[in-house]
Amino acid sequence: DQQVKQNSPSLSVQEGRISILNCDYTNSMFDYFLWYKKYPAEGPTFLISISSIKDKNEDGRFTVFLNKSAKHLSLHIVPSQPGDSAVYFCAAGLGSNYQLIWGAGTKLIIKP
């Protein structure tokens, strides 16, 4: 049973446009969510997180939106840049529990 789902395995976006990556979860107990970016042959890099008490968190070009009623979160990247091409993972956690539940990832391709 996948508790965290990223239903789009890949996404192609024109440079300069907005990239929207989506993530759905099933466990309403999750209280924080994170987005990681991963280049081939490298470990994931933390991008941005959001607590369940918020519905939006912004950091530069990256904004994460959380819709708890829909159990859905999304990552917006604007404007998209070629260096944003990577695999993006969303992950969910419970309190001080160290274990994160990961989505399968979405490969983002930014076209010049």
Added chain:
Amino acid sequence: GAVVSQHPSRVICKSGTSVKIECRSLDFQATTMFWYRQFPKQSLMLMATSNEGSKATYEQGVEKDKFLINHASLTLSTLTVTSAHPEDSSFYICSARLPGVENSPLHFGNGTRLTVT
């Protein structure tokens, strides 16, 4: 800069041999480190939680006698793949959290690409 260092980045070994992967926390002490495995086009899979000074906690389905974890110091955890087989070929990644920060994100090493021939 990097806060978690992983070595080696790539290793090729023959079937039946053992391979050790090191994970170091840089400039901070990590009482807990995490070992992940990633198969192509799949998500990160948590293998085990490495606890300094005590036994590692393994996830269901992960053979503890095959994937030996040692966390002998507050800055170093090692994963040893024993009697490696071709199906153990994968990308192994370690991670740790900065201490003292609630819900701080995991910081990952750059991973180790293991190929068993």
